[in-house]
Amino acid sequence: MRIFDPHIHMTSRTTDDYRAMYDAGVRALVEPAFWLGQPRTHPASFADYFDALLGWEPYRAAQFGIQHHCTIGLNPKEANDPRCTPVLDLLPRYLAKDSVVAVGEIGYDTMTDAEEHAFAAQLALAVEFGLPALVHTPHRDKAGGTARSLAVVEESGIDPGFVVLDHLNEVTVTEVIGTGCWMGFSIYPDTKMTPQRMVGILKKYGTEHMLVNSAADWGHSDPLLTRITAEAMLDAGFDEDDVDRVMWRNPLMFYGQSGRLDLDGYNDVQAAGLYAGNSIARGGS
Numbered sequence: 001m002r003i004f005d006p007h008i009h010m011t012s013r014t015t016d017d018y019r020a021m022y023d024a025g026v027r028a029l030v031e032p033a034f035w036l037g038q039p040r041t042h043p044a045s046f047a048d049y050f051d052a053l054l055g056w057e058p059y060r061a062a063q064f065g066i067q068h069h070c071t072i073g074l075n076p077k078e079a080n081d082p083r084c085t086p087v088l089d090l091l092p093r094y095l096a097k098d099s100v101v102a103v104g105e106i107g108y109d110t111m112t113d114a115e116e117h118a119f120a121a122q123l124a125l126a127v128e129f130g131l132p133a134l135v136h137t138p139h140r141d142k143a144g145g146t147a148r149s150l151a152v153v154e155e156s157g158i159d160p161g162f163v164v165l166d167h168l169n170e171v172t173v174t175e176v177i178g179t180g181c182w183m184g185f186s187i188y189p190d191t192k193m194t195p196q197r198m199v200g201i202l203k204k205y206g207t208e209h210m211l212v213n214s215a216a217d218w219g220h221s222d223p224l225l226t227r228i229t230a231e232a233m234l235d236a237g238f239d240e241d242d243v244d245r246v247m248w249r250n251p252l253m254f255y256g257q258s259g260r261l262d263l264d265g266y267n268d269v270q271a272a273g274l275y276a277g278n279s280i281a282r283g284g285s
């Protein structure tokens with residue numbers, strides 16, 4: 001089984017995690033830029049972090065046989081701090097780099113005007129650079145936050161197929177299905193989405209435009225939850241091709257739109273014409 005974790009914060013994980021992920025089948029991942037717990041107070045702190053996502057972390061991942069790409073952006077939480085917002089001016093320099101496969105994480109945290117300004121400005125950058133966008137939906141007032149996020153996405157003029165709304169659940173997925181946007185789900189050990197609930201969503205809505213991630217960071221999280229969800233899919237009657245689509249080909253398709261994914265296996269996907277002749281009924285498995 002091959003796994004591409006489309007959203008995982010390896011900066012906060014250990015080499016034991018890299019080894020265990022490799023053993024579980026993880027061969028590629030995308031690490032989105034986000035907040036680091038301790039608030040940053042200078043744009044230069046972001047520059048050093050972005051450089052680590054482009055240099056040190058891919059080097060570390062490669063030592064364990066895992067291919068690392070990243071997304072770059074000013075996260076919604078720190079978009080509220082005027083000491084951090086000059087980061088927006090640094091972004092074009094980073095978005096031009098080869099291993100940056102999307103703009104993100106962007107979106108809403110507490111739905112302030114400052115967050116909305118940074119969100120819209122970064123969607124405009126995604127359009128300018130021809131990159132996908134990774135949109136974090138807020139953990140509080142999820143339904144309202146998802147609806148407002150979709151409105152900002154629509155207003156930006158970005159192709160919805162270039163956008164993933166992440167951290168969705170059974171309620172918010174109903175807002176995103178049918179919009180053309182991709183749907184991301186973060187699986188956690190004991191809060192939010194579980195592997196079983198994820199399988200229920202895939203049963204109900206199908207596997208198209210679905211991304212499953214472990215999101216693992218410094219909080220209580222588990223970088224093997226992609227694999228555990230894949231096993232739960234098989235136990236529930238999905239076949240290996242369904243699992244490969246969700247866990248490998250879908251992330252390749254989404255981030256491949258950047259034109260910058262440099263991965264073993266990507267060329268077979270291109271050659272096979274991933275969804276050509278591949279009918280996935282909504283509501284079926």
Ligand SMILES: [Zn+2]
Pocket residue numbers: 007009032034105215
């Ligand atoms: Zn994240």
